Each structure stands twice: as C-alpha cells, then as structure tokens.
Amino acid sequence: MTAATRTSGDAISVEAIGMTMRFGDFTALDDVSLKIPAGSFHVLLGENGAGKSTLVKCLMGFNRATRGEMIVDGAQAFMTDPKVAQSLGLGMVYQHFTLVPALTGAENLVISRTDTPSVIDWAQEHQSLRSFMATMPFNVPLDRPVSQLAAGEKQKLEIIKQLYLGNRFLILDEPTSVLTPAEADEVLGHIRAMTDAGALTVLMISHKFREVTAFADHVTILRHGKYVAGGAVSEMSVEDMSAAMMGKAPVHNPRVRVDTVRKPVLHLNGIRAQDRSGLNSIQIDDVTLYSGEVLGIAGISGNGQMELMEILTGQRRLQAGEIRANGTRYTATRAEARQHKIRYLPEEPLRNACAPKMSVADNLAFKMFDVRRNGRPAFWCNRKDMARNADRLIAEFNVKTTSPDARIASLSGGNVQRAVLGRELTGEVNALIISNPCFGLDFGAVSAIRDRIIEARNNGTAVLLINEDLDEIMELSDRILVMSEGRIAFETTAAAADLTEIGQHMAGHAA
Numbered sequence: 235m236t237a238a239t240r241t242s243g244d245a246i247s248v249e250a251i252g253m254t255m256r257f258g259d260f261t262a263l264d265d266v267s268l269k270i271p272a273g274s275f276h277v278l279l280g281e282n283g284a285g286k287s288t289l290v291k292c293l294m295g296f297n298r299a300t301r302g303e304m305i306v307d308g309a310q311a312f313m314t315d316p317k318v319a320q321s322l323g324l325g326m327v328y329q330h331f332t333l334v335p336a337l338t339g340a341e342n343l344v345i346s347r348t349d350t351p352s353v354i355d356w357a358q359e360h361q362s363l364r365s366f367m368a369t370m371p372f373n374v375p376l377d378r379p380v381s382q383l384a385a386g387e388k389q390k391l392e393i394i395k396q397l398y399l400g401n402r403f404l405i406l407d408e409p410t411s412v413l414t415p416a417e418a419d420e421v422l423g424h425i426r427a428m429t430d431a432g433a434l435t436v437l438m439i440s441h442k443f444r445e446v447t448a449f450a451d452h453v454t455i456l457r458h459g460k461y462v463a464g465g466a467v468s469e470m471s472v473e474d475m476s477a478a479m480m481g482k483a484p485v486h487n488p489r490v491r492v493d494t495v496r497k498p499v500l501h502l503n504g505i506r507a508q509d510r511s512g513l514n515s516i517q518i519d520d521v522t523l524y525s526g527e528v529l530g531i532a533g534i535s536g537n538g539q540m541e542l543m544e545i546l547t548g549q550r551r552l553q554a555g556e557i558r559a560n561g562t563r564y565t566a567t568r569a570e571a572r573q574h575k576i577r578y579l580p581e582e583p584l585r586n587a588c589a590p591k592m593s594v595a596d597n598l599a600f601k602m603f604d605v606r607r608n609g610r611p612a613f614w615c616n617r618k619d620m621a622r623n624a625d626r627l628i629a630e631f632n633v634k635t636t637s638p639d640a641r642i643a644s645l646s647g648g649n650v651q652r653a654v655l656g657r658e659l660t661g662e663v664n665a666l667i668i669s670n671p672c673f674g675l676d677f678g679a680v681s682a683i684r685d686r687i688i689e690a691r692n693n694g695t696a697v698l699l700i701n702e703d704l705d706e707i708m709e710l711s712d713r714i715l716v717m718s719e720g721r722i723a724f725e726t727t728a729a730a731a732d733l734t735e736i737g738q739h740m741a742g743h744a745a
C-alpha cells in the first residue's frame with residue numbers, strides 16, 4: 235500500500251525513546267524521550283540551538299539518530315530514511331512554502347504522490363480531489379496557480395497536501411512565520427479542530443507563546459539538547475515555559491526611546507523596477523529615511539518587500555529614479571556603503587550574508603578584514619584582530635557555537651542570525667536596513683535583537699525595518715509604511731497606527 239492510497243483517517247501516535255544525536259564530539263540531542271498520543275497537539279519549545287530541528291529530523295529519518303528508538307502507532311519503527319516516515323504516515327510542513335508556484339493546487343497535489351501515473355486522467359483526478367476536499371475542514375481554491383494564492387492559503391494547501399498523501403502525524407516547523415496573525419489563528423484553529431476530532435496528531439515547533447497557550451495541549455521543552463520540562467499546557471504559565479527554555483526567569487527591560495535630532499539619511503525618489511516575476515512593477519515615489527527613527531515597512535509577503543531590499547542593496551536594476559544617501563547619488567556598492575556607513579541585514583543570512591563553508595570567525599570579520607584600525611586599506615589579514623573580534627561578538631551576542639573555528643553553516647538558524655547582526659552592528663552605523671530580523675529566533679534572542687535595534691536608533695542610526703511580522707513593526711517603529719502590490723499604499727505614525735486599518739491596506743482592501 236502506498237501512502238497515497240492509505241485510507242485510514244485516524245490520527246497516529248508517535249513515541250521517541252532516548253533519542254541521541256552526536257555530530258563528531260558534539261551531542262546535539264541527549265537522551266530525549268517524548269510521547270505524543272494520537273490526536274494531541276504537542277509543541278516543541280527551546281531556544282535557538284536547543285536541538286528541536288535535530289530531534290524532528292531524527293523522527294522523520296533525515297538524521298540517523300546515534301541512539302534511540304521510535305514507536306509509531308504502537309509498533310517499533312526504524313527511521314532509516316524519510317521515505318520510511320512517509321510510508322508510516324508521518325509528514326512535515328516547513329516554514330517556507332514547497333509548492334510549485336506556476337502549477338495549480340490540484341496539479342501540485344497530484345504530482346506530489348509517489349504513485350502518480352505517467353499519463354494522468356485529469357477528469358478522474360479532479361473528481362477524486364473534489365471528494366477528498368469535501369472531507370477537509372478548510373477549503374483552498376485548487377484551480378488557480380499557487381503563485382496567485384495568499385500566504386494563508388498556501389500554508390493551508392501545504393497542510394492539505396500532507397493529508398492528501400495520507401499523513402496523519404504532522405510536524406509543523408514554525409508554520410505561521412509567514413502568515414498575518416489573523417491567518418495564523420485561522421490555520422491553527424482548523425488544525426486544532428482536526429486533532430480534537432482524532433483525525434490528526436501534531437508536533438509543532440514554535441517560538442510564539444501566544445500560539446502555544448491558545449492551540450496546543452502538551453509541550454516539551456529542550457535546552458542544550460536535553461529534555462528540561464514538559465506537560466499539559468494548561469498547567470504551565472508562560473513564565474514557567476520561558477524559564478525552562480532559558481534556564482532562568484526572563485528579564486523584561488522596557489525599551490526606552492530617546493528623542494534625537496533627525497536629518498534625512500536615505501531618500502528614494504521616483505523608483506521604478508520590475509518585480510521578480512517580471513510582470514509587475516515596483517513603484518516607490520518618495521520615501522525618506524531619517525536618522526534616529528525606525529521606519530517600518532509592513533506588508534504581506536510577496537508584495538514587493540524582497541525587491542525593495544534588492545533595490546536598496548544594489549541587486550535589482552532600476553528602470554527609473556534614484557536613491558540618495560546624505561544628498562549624493564547612491565548605488566549601494568561596497569565602497570559607497572562603507573563611505574556612508576550603511577549596513578544590511580538581509581533575510582536568510584546564511585544564504586545571503588555569509589560564506590557558509592567558512593568559519594564563524596571569518597564570517598564575523600567580513601567588515602574588517604581588509605581595513606586597518608586607522609581605516610586605511612589592509613593588504614593582509616590580521617588573524618589576531620580577527621580572533622579577538624570573533625571572541626567579543628560571540629560573547630556579546632550570545633552566539634552558541636562549539637568554537638569560533640566551526641563552520642558557520644553548522645550553527646542553528648538563530649545563532650547564524652545573531653552572528654550576522656553582531657557583525658553588522660559593529661562600529662558607527664548611519665543606516666541599518668533590515669529584513670525580518672527575528673524570523674525563526676527564540677524568545678530571548680528576539681528580545682535581545684529588538685533591544686539592539688532600539689539602541690541603534692537611540693544612537694542616531696536610521697533604521698529601515700522591512701517586516702512581515704506586524705507585531706514587531708508595531709513594537710519597534712516610529713513611522714509605518716504599508717507596501718501592497720509593489721507600492722507604498724499607506725503611511726502612519728506609530729502613535730496613530732490602527733491595526734485594523736493597517737491590515738486592510740496590507741490586504742489591499744482599504745477604501
């Protein structure tokens with residue numbers, strides 16, 4: 235029987251016993267056990283680097299655990315390969331979408347099966363898809379190309395795909411990171427209804443306590459690769475959970491903003507460029523970024539924010555218009571960025587701002603290896619200075635790495651983010667252009683990074699914050715612009731900001 239033809243609609247139970255995963259001398263997962271009964275909604279919490287991804291990769295057969303046993307629906311299972319997990323009904327939904335954008339939902343579903351025939355009888359497939367969708371708790375249009383679906387619909391389709399494949403135990407890896415709060419609540423609400431109905435079991439990795447308390451029934455907390463706490467969500471407070479994650483009670487420092495004298499630092503004027511599809515245009519008529527402010531750019535993913543970041547980093551050709559930095563024309567070359575002290579923190583820093591095969595120390599030295607302390611060009615690398623710089627930033631930004639000489643790609647996602655932020659905030663910074671800085675970061679890291687952004691702003695840095703997380707935009711910004719369909723659709727001060735109004739402009743529904 236292939237996964238695609240499995241007919242049972244019942245939730246699957248999963249138990250892991252003594253899961254251990256070593257990478258060389260380093261133990262990323264140390265004797266962790268967890269029991270997830272059929273029909274429960276279980277959350278896995280832990281700081282960046284705690285071992286969450288390592289554990290789920292062992293459960294799904296992407297990692298061959300060094301030690302440990304797994305029991306699926308009461309029978310011992312040997313996860314030697316992801317195909318074994320799939321054949322037993324275990325599936326995974328990732329943070330980022332995996333659907334093919336140019337194909338319709340129906341085409342995506344049919345080609346994802348392992349038993350798709352070489353000649354597809356579409357009339358029959360559409361008929362059986364209609365019957366299948368009638369059993370689903372939520373609907374998604376299957377006749378449109380996935381590229382035309384909203385983020386919430388895409389994430390629902392990712393989940394539907396797993397259910398269509400017959401999977402009844404789903405691992406959700408931060409499934410709401412790309413959704414608006416309303417979309418997140420809708421998707422998680424439907425999932426919770428399925429677990430309550432006994433049709434699905436869920437293990438979700440999340441950093442959002444709100445989602446844990448609102449939707450999950452049980453929680454397991456990891457710290458430094460070990461199990462540290464767990465139990466019924468109803469019996470644990472957010473303080474208990476965060477204290478277990480961090481090994482101490484959280485400290486909340488109110489972020490104090492100081493008034494600064496503002497002057498224009500960057501000006502975008504009459505910008506015209508193509509978007510990624512080449513079909514639509516990005517049009518930014520007149521935006522000025524001032525020193526000592528955080529200017530938030532809100533918007534649903536895919537409305538031109540990525541292209542704006544590319545324009546600001548000189549990676550997207552302008553058809554018209556210009557950027558001026560401190561009054562002079564700016565094309566974002568490395569020399570210009572250095573001269574104007576403009577720094578960038580792109581999304582997915584491992585891919586966009588690191589050399590993955592190089593060490594943590596080398597990556598931390600990218601801003602200084604070819605400059606002497608007096609600011610003049612250096613002709614050879616000062617290894618001692620680079621090592622000192624790495625030690626300082628690793629300590630200051632709490633980067634968890636086995637050593638400064640470890641490859642940066644071996645760090646967990648959150649720790650790569652901290653390392654790059656540390657590097658970019660070193661020295662005098664006139665403008666900081668950031669995209670989704672806290673994506674995938676744990677509670678402690680989010681708070682630390684938000685503190686750093688406000689600290690930079692208070693010191694006079696002009697911060698442009700492109701962010702899909704509206705809560706973060708509201709918390710950090712002085713002024714907010716909403717991007718929709720490649721244009722600036724709305725502007726407000728943070729003081730006057732109204733969430734509903736911003737949401738309407740984000741969705742393109744505003745009057």
Ligand SMILES: Nc1ncnc2c1ncn2[C@@H]1O[C@H](COP(=O)(O)OP(=O)(O)OP(=O)(O)O)[C@@H](O)[C@H]1O
Binds near residue numbers: 262644649
């Ligand atoms: N292939 C690997 N080789 C060496 N070390 C690794 C490898 N994969 C993970 N690690 C290490 O194992 C530890 C746990 O990483 P893991 O990715 O499981 O953390 P996580 O809890 O998922 O973190 P995050 O929230 O940042 O994604 C980290 O210290 C990481 O550097």
